[in-house]
Amino acid sequence: MNALEIEEAISELAEQPFDKAEFPYQFLAAFGNKATTIKRLRSGASNSSDIKGGVLQRNNIHIATCDTGEVDATLQALRQSPQTAAARAKFILATDGDTLQAEDLTTDDAPVICDFEEFPDHFGFFGALAGISYPKPLRDNSFDVRATRLLNRLYVELLKESPEWDTEERRPDMNHFMARLIFCFFAEDTDIFHGEDLFTRTVEQMSERDSSNTHEVIGAIFRAMDCKLDDREATNTPRYANQFPYVNGQLFSGSTEVPRFTKIARSYLINIGNLDWKRINPDIFGSMIQAVADDEERGALGMHYTSVPNILKVLNPLFLDDLREKLEEAGDSPIKLLNLRKRMAKIRVFDPACGSGNFLVIAYKEMRAIEAEINRRRDEINRRTEIPLTNFRGIELRDFPAEVARLALIIAEYQCDVLYRGQKEALAEFLPLDAQNWITCGNALELDWIELWGTTGTSVKIRSDDLFQTPLDQAEIDFENEGGETYICGNPPYKGSNWRTKQQTEDLGRLVSSRVKGWKALDYVAGWLLKASHYSKYCDASIAFVTTNSICQGLQAAILWPLIFADGLRINFAHTSFKWSNLASHNAGVSVIVVGLGAAPTQTKRIFETDALGTTTVREVAQINAYLLNAANVVVHGAREPLSFEADMTDGSEVVPENWTGC
DSSP states (O other): OOHHHHHHHHHHHHHSOOOTTTHHHHHHHHTTOOHHHHHHHHHTSSOOOOSTTEEEETTTEEEEEOSTTOHHHHHHHHHHOHHHHHTTOSEEEEEOSSEEEEEETTSOOOOEEEEGGGGGGGGGGGGGGGTOOOOHHHHHOOHHHHHHHHHHHHHHHHHHHOGGGGSTTTHHHHHHHHHHHHHHHHHHHTTSSSSTTHHHHHHHHHSOTTOTTHHHHHHHHHHHTTSOGGGTGGGTOOTTGGGSOOOBTTSSOSOOOOOOOOHHHHHHHHHHHTSOGGGOOHHHHHHHHGGGGOTTTGGGTTTTOOOHHHHHHHHIIIIIHHHHHHHHHHTTOHHHHHHHHHHHHTOEEEETTOTTTHHHHHHHHHHHHHHHHHHHHTTOTTOOOOSOGGGEEEEESSHHHHHHHHHHHHHHHHHHHHHHHOHHHHHHHHOSBOOOOOEEESOTTTSOHHHHHOSTTOEEOOOSOBGGGOOTTOOOEEOSOTTOOEEEEEOOOOOOTTTOOHHHHHHHHHHHTTTOTTGGGSOTTHHHHHHHHHHHTTSOEEEEEEEEGGGGSHHHHHHHHHHHHHTTOEEEEEEEEEEEOOSSTTOOOEEEEEEEEESSOOSSEEEEEEOTTSOEEEEEESOOOTTSSSSOSOOOOOOSSOSSOSOOOOSTTOOOOTTOOOO
16 A cells, blocks of 8 residues: 555545544554455454554554543553554554544654544554655655645546546646645645635635536636736636736746536535645655656555655765854854855755656745745844845746646745745735746757757747747746756666556667767666766766666676766765665665766765665765766776686577587
């Protein structure tokens, strides 16, 4: 079971009437325990609990239901039970159907104490029961998982009623519609829209219960948000739609056609709107929701979440550590703090495989935190940010993740403004949205990064369809970073030579086929390193990507790295192999590395290593070669003839039967 399936099962359990005898088994079933396992627990064959009403699953959890008001005493009994220790239970849980309490006995995390109907909000706390190690944000807050699950249901239900929206031609319209909905849900719960639950309440009140005109009501609201208030009288905007502000930002421009709703779809929309969207975490939600619009990925819905610690393995050594060091050195010096703030305002961050914007969102939030500390030390707490959101840019092949990426950045900016300046100031400056482009939808290995992003201090023009339907001939957009730093980062698709599509092989071939033989052995991710290497010849950029570890091993290392080193880049830091896992149940993850490159080699280079327990150590070294070793920059090329004996190797490691004659 994945995160969304578990959340759904737990939510359904919380909605059922509480059954004191059945709850422990229902709870375990919700976390993926098989019927045979439950049967053995029921029979007592594997239930060694010594608590009345208790169920003890060895190496997992000790659960007990109790009479009303006895939860504290029951949890204490579970904690002190000899059987809890003997069975090495990870969790204890007690409930009377009104309240629920639970503890993780393997960590120092705070216990769960909540009303019974609210325990699905804490499902991530029990992730180990399903073999899933949830990052702390998901352990503390399940909102993003629940919202993703319901949005997925809405998406699928709408396509049943409007199958034409599922065609290749109409899919971008469907994805754009979903992006608009997400914005509306967030805006109505954060006072961007005036009036409590304005969007959800308006749809619920103005549309028929049979859903026959739901699409018309939503379409009218969308059109209103693309029309300035002074112009609405001429457009005959319905009174109910006049309550909505002018949003601009091209989010509601273009077609405002809405797919037809069924009664079920209308119910889903209202339920989604009734969630508390103030709790959204843009870096979690964006990565989980991106699979909704992809038929092949929908079965893996929710598994794309990349933890913040993993993202920071890229961003920290790339540039964030240096900013924090400079902040420490500045102390309370007003001049040094001012200079650091000015430097940060000119930094550009590019992710040429941005997905739903995780790396960009985390980079933005971390920089805003540093800026806020600068402002605090300078006694300028309410100062407007000088970090332009448009300096955080990306390329994404698929249109829906690209739309979500921009929404995630918009939401991150608003949340940072509320956190560091207060809601009043944040609301005053939020609308109308900026129409400038941040995320380009296209093939990163086909696009010219120089024309797309320019070099430091120059203007750029978007060359492909950008987010929110900006036309190809849009005006040039200046980056606000004359003389600033440029950082390229991300987690591009890996795709070994045996897994690439024909299109992906052609993408790679365009970059490297004329430069080196044997290029087809390279993983697809090598294309991003080669594009970034080429870009760095025209712009002094520092680069860090998550990649497969195979590009620094064997044949691939000898093919790829001489090309990159020839462009003048050197490896300034690296993380050796570690597991980059997702939220799939019992997922082992793929072994990856992080490689940090720069044209200006640093005096001290760093190699980060993570052990089996997740502890990371760092070594300062003189140099880092193609194999991520502190050794000379020498690569080992393949050879068809042995060095030390005359016999030829013809079949590699192929197994040959005994007494084989070669016939």
